[in-house]
Amino acid sequence: SSLATTFLDLPLANPLMNASGVWCSVASQLEALLESESGAMVTKSCTLDPRNGNPEPRYRVLDGNKPWGSINSMGLPNEGFPYYLRYTERHDYETKPLFISISGLTLDDNLAMVDSLKDAVTPAILEINLSCPNVPGKAQLGYDFDAMDTLLAEVTSGYGQRQLGVKLPPYFDIAHFDEAAAILNRYPSVAFVTCINSIGNALVIDINTESVIIKPKDGFGGLGGDYVLPTALANVNAFYRRCPEKAVIGCGGVKSGHEAFLHILAGATLVQMGTALYEEGPGIFTRVKAELLEIMKQKGYENLADFHGKLKTL
Ligand code: RRO
Numbered sequence: 001s002s003l004a005t006t007f008l009d010l011p012l013a014n015p016l017m018n019a020s021g022v023w024c025s026v027a028s029q030l031e032a033l034l035e036s037e038s039g040a041m042v043t044k045s046c047t048l049d050p051r052n053g054n055p056e057p058r059y060r061v062l063d064g065n066k067p068w069g070s071i072n073s074m075g076l077p078n079e080g081f082p083y084y085l086r087y088t089e090r091h092d093y094e095t096k097p098l099f100i101s102i103s104g105l106t107l108d109d110n111l112a113m114v115d116s117l118k119d120a121v122t123p124a125i126l127e128i129n130l131s132c133p134n135v136p137g138k139a140q141l142g143y144d145f146d147a148m149d150t151l152l153a154e155v156t157s158g159y160g161q162r163q164l165g166v167k168l169p170p171y172f173d174i175a176h177f178d179e180a181a182a183i184l185n186r187y188p189s190v191a192f193v194t195c196i197n198s199i200g201n202a203l204v205i206d207i208n209t210e211s212v213i214i215k216p217k218d219g220f221g222g223l224g225g226d227y228v229l230p231t232a233l234a235n236v237n238a239f240y241r242r243c244p245e246k247a248v249i250g251c252g253g254v255k256s257g258h259e260a261f262l263h264i265l266a267g268a269t270l271v272q273m274g275t276a277l278y279e280e281g282p283g284i285f286t287r288v289k290a291e292l293l294e295i296m297k298q299k300g301y302e303n304l305a306d307f308h309g310k311l312k313t314l
Pocket of ligand 1: 072073075076077132133
């Protein structure tokens with residue numbers, strides 16, 4: 001069997017990659033992802049200028065018992081757009097594709113970054129983060145459909161014919177799936193959607209200390225891991241059904257071949273890992289690849305196309 005696939009006509013050895021934000025903030029981490037067995041990789045969402053992010057502790061794994069997961073309120077700590085742009089200029093594209101994630105604090109900041117990328121000669125693929133849940137005072141663009149439409153109109157016209165994608169927050173209402181997909185479908189150069197970012201503004205409480213477990217925002221933060229898998233699968237499949245001209249990248253609750261298989265079955269072309277990569281490190285790609293191949297072998301599948309998007313309904 002083979003895990004080989006293609007994304008926007010680019011060949012990949014396998015569909016696995018990091019979720020933006022995890023193991024991709026600095027050059028040493030990006031180099032580790034390049035060395036790993038991931039099929040592709042993405043940089044930490046960046047702003048025009050470097051940011052320290054929120055006070056610590058700002059990420060905690062929830063591993064004491066079932067369910068397993070994480071909560072974070074990082075607050076967009078990053079080295080600033082020029083740092084990631086420089087990485088895109090020296091990345092080894094023969095080894096695997098690279099995505100660059102941007103998350104400007106304003107529309108103008110996003111447009112400025114898109115403008116530099118358009119003129120840059122790098123083949124890095126642009127993923128615009130419409131769903132950062134952790135910058136105080138900033139609403140998620142993905143939950144403001146008018147602002148999202150305006151941003152897409154301006155960004156796509158500023159980016160010429162080049163393909164790009166958007167990282168979406170989870171939606172929980174069929175009317176919102178319909179409305180978000182209808183907006184995205186008006187922009188053919190939006191070639192992919194990544195579903196989902198963390199489930200925003202959850203609150204994890206420790207019964208022993210009677211306290212929240214992260215410092216920013218009185219303990220509110222984005223949820224990842226087991227808690228979000230069914231929501232992630234719903235969003236992947238909802239956009240897979242509604243956006244037939246676009247690719248879907250699945251993200252949320254993947255820690256083994258089992259969840260990776262479910263994402264692909266629901267319609268994901270690529271599958272990202274966040275919390276599990278944070279906890280296990282880039283060696284995780286070797287393990288999950290082997291697990292996914294084993295599941296395919298047991299089911300008699302030769303390649304990803306044998307089950308991609310083939311979720312059955314009753
Ligand atoms: O940095 C963060 O707090 C963060 C971002 Br930008 C994001 O998109 N998703 C998330 O869970 N955390």
